[in-house]
Amino acid sequence: MPSYEFTNEDVEYVHHTDKKLIARLYKPKGDGPFPAVVDLHGGAWTSGDLTGTQGLDQTLAKNGFVVASLEFRHNADGYPTSLVDINYAIRWLKAHARELKVDPNRIGIGGASSGGHLAMLAAMRPNDQRYAAVPLPAGSPAVDATVRAVAMSWPVINPLSRYRNAQKAAKSPNPPAYSIGMKEKHDLYWKTEAAMAEGNPMLMLERGEKVTMPPALWVQGRPDIVHDYHDDDSSFPGNEPERFISNYRKAGGDIEIVYIDNEQRQSSAAYDPITAFFKKHLG
Numbered sequence: 001m002p003s004y005e006f007t008n009e010d011v012e013y014v015h016h017t018d019k020k021l022i023a024r025l026y027k028p029k030g031d032g033p034f035p036a037v038v039d040l041h042g043g044a045w046t047s048g049d050l051t052g053t054q055g056l057d058q059t060l061a062k063n064g065f066v067v068a069s070l071e072f073r074h075n076a077d078g079y080p081t082s083l084v085d086i087n088y089a090i091r092w093l094k095a096h097a098r099e100l101k102v103d104p105n106r107i108g109i110g111g112a113s114s115g116g117h118l119a120m121l122a123a124m125r126p127n128d129q130r131y132a133a134v135p136l137p138a139g140s141p142a143v144d145a146t147v148r149a150v151a152m153s154w155p156v157i158n159p160l161s162r163y164r165n166a167q168k169a170a171k172s173p174n175p176p177a178y179s180i181g182m183k184e185k186h187d188l189y190w191k192t193e194a195a196m197a198e199g200n201p202m203l204m205l206e207r208g209e210k211v212t213m214p215p216a217l218w219v220q221g222r223p224d225i226v227h228d229y230h231d232d233d234s235s236f237p238g239n240e241p242e243r244f245i246s247n248y249r250k251a252g253g254d255i256e257i258v259y260i261d262n263e264q265r266q267s268s269a270a271y272d273p274i275t276a277f278f279k280k281h282l283g
Helices: 050-062 081-095 114-124 157-169 183-189 193-198 203-207 241-251 268-283
Strands: 008-016 019-026 035-042 064-069 104-110 149-153 216-222 253-259
Touching: 008 050, 008 081, 019 081, 019 157, 035 050, 035 081, 035 114, 050 064, 050 114, 050 268, 064 081, 064 183, 081 104, 081 114, 104 114, 104 268, 114 149, 114 203, 114 216, 149 268, 157 183, 157 193, 183 193, 203 241, 216 241, 216 268, 241 253, 253 268
Parallel strands: 035 064, 035 104, 104 149, 149 216, 216 253
Antiparallel strands: 008 019, 019 064
């Protein structure tokens, strides 16, 4: 298998009045054009940064992908600012395809935990007017934010059920560490349960919302009570990963799930299935 040498550099991709946002670009050496992946860090929509995706990004770059790991607005900036930045970044990548040695027709998206949620949400609603609110500079090519494939690592696919699940867990006699402060993180970003239900890939499918469904992969560690749990408000018998897989397929989408040992999440056990998935769907 060819293993590419690669460079990385930080580039400002969008400038808001109060902050500039960086894409960390991992670029294989060679003429290209290469397929590209936009990668989104986790952190319960309130923390984390683009260093959190480094292991996967380096693996993808060695395999001939340009990777753009994004800074995006989160935390108190609130929903849907993250989606505005992600939607813009996909269009920015396509608009600058030639200088970045990227094939604009072979772009995928990935993310871990809350970043996995954002990746799927951005992929499902590429033309949502709220998300696409920031235009590219005048004279830019006419491009949209559609992606060819989406790979999620243990996504928070249903923010509302995780919100309620964490609150239940926090009230137990020996609450798990993740549940402490989780309600406050959700409240800071989402503000309301209505927003958690609206920007919710699981419930979008169950509402019958018309969405874009690119080929998808879900990599899930086990055991993982933070992302692999049953929603007590749902009649579906399985846990949230199985429920989403079922919904996505029922709506006509192509999705696979790979289970790994939860201790192996920052290793080739997680990175290799994602690399193989993007090779299959982005070429």
